[in-house]
Amino acid sequence: MNKRYSVLIVEDEPIAADYLQKLIAEHCPDMQVIGQTDSVTETVAWLRANHPDLIFMDIHLADDLSFRIFEECDVPAPVIFTTAFDHYAVKAFRLNSMDYLLKPIDKKEFLEATEKFRKASLSNGTVESIMQAIRPPGQEYRERFLVQQGTELRSIAISDTAYFYAEDKVVFLVATNGKKYILDNSLDKLESALDPEQFFRINRKILLSVNSIDSMQSHSKSRVKIRLQPDLGLEAVVSVERSSDFKKWLDR
Secondary structure: OOOOEEEEEEOOOHHHHHHHHHHHHHHOOOEEEEEEEOOHHHHHHHHOOOOOOEEEEEOEOOOOEOHHHHHHOOOOOOEEEEEOOHHHHHHHOOOOEEEEEEOOOOHHHHHHHHHHHHHHHHHHOOHHHHHHHHOOOOOOOOOEEEEEEOOEEEEEEHHHEEEEEEEOOEEEEEEOOOOEEEEOOOHHHHHHHOOOOOEEEOOOOEEEEHHHEEEEEEOHHHOEEEEEOOOOOOOEEOOHHHHHHHHHHHOO
16 A cells, blocks of 8 residues: 655645645645645644644745744654745755745656655655655865965965855955955855854845854844944845844854
């Protein structure tokens, strides 16, 4: 007898939730949707009483980002995150993330994600073993960068790196001594390669080290304005979407 899987959909957009229901019904006969929630509060209450095999979870919910669910309760199943914003991918994969689907959800990517879940589930079973099966045993973060200034090559250690910023499609590394160097990397790739305990991307243009924060001030719409050290005159304001996570990152 083929294994059947119970599914929870966490989504606050009715159209998106209906589309997921349709994809599951048409392409996943071994899956049954047993619940649907649209907020952090409702999802936490549901998970305390139920144990699905798989969760499809939007990141922006009615009352907060879905990451708070993991702070409020144990999540007993692997999660396939769905969102329109790709800058949450790094944080998503530090949680029970089986995969990450950008909206509008592509059917091929949906099928690949569910198949990945099946293979890991059949060979391992528990949430812990499933996640071990799809993740590398340990992630190694960047320790240094090889940079060039004129004809001179230099190796800049992470401990000597203050922050990174993008300007006119060029990414710069700013060292703690105030010197800056052009990097052949995007901020997205850098964000994935750096230790999240030490580095945080405050907006689309700046990725900073905790040691580069000289001072902070409250800004409009619950944002935070940062004075960087060394100060190159950049306007460093934490975006609205990242302000809550930024404050939690600092308050640990």
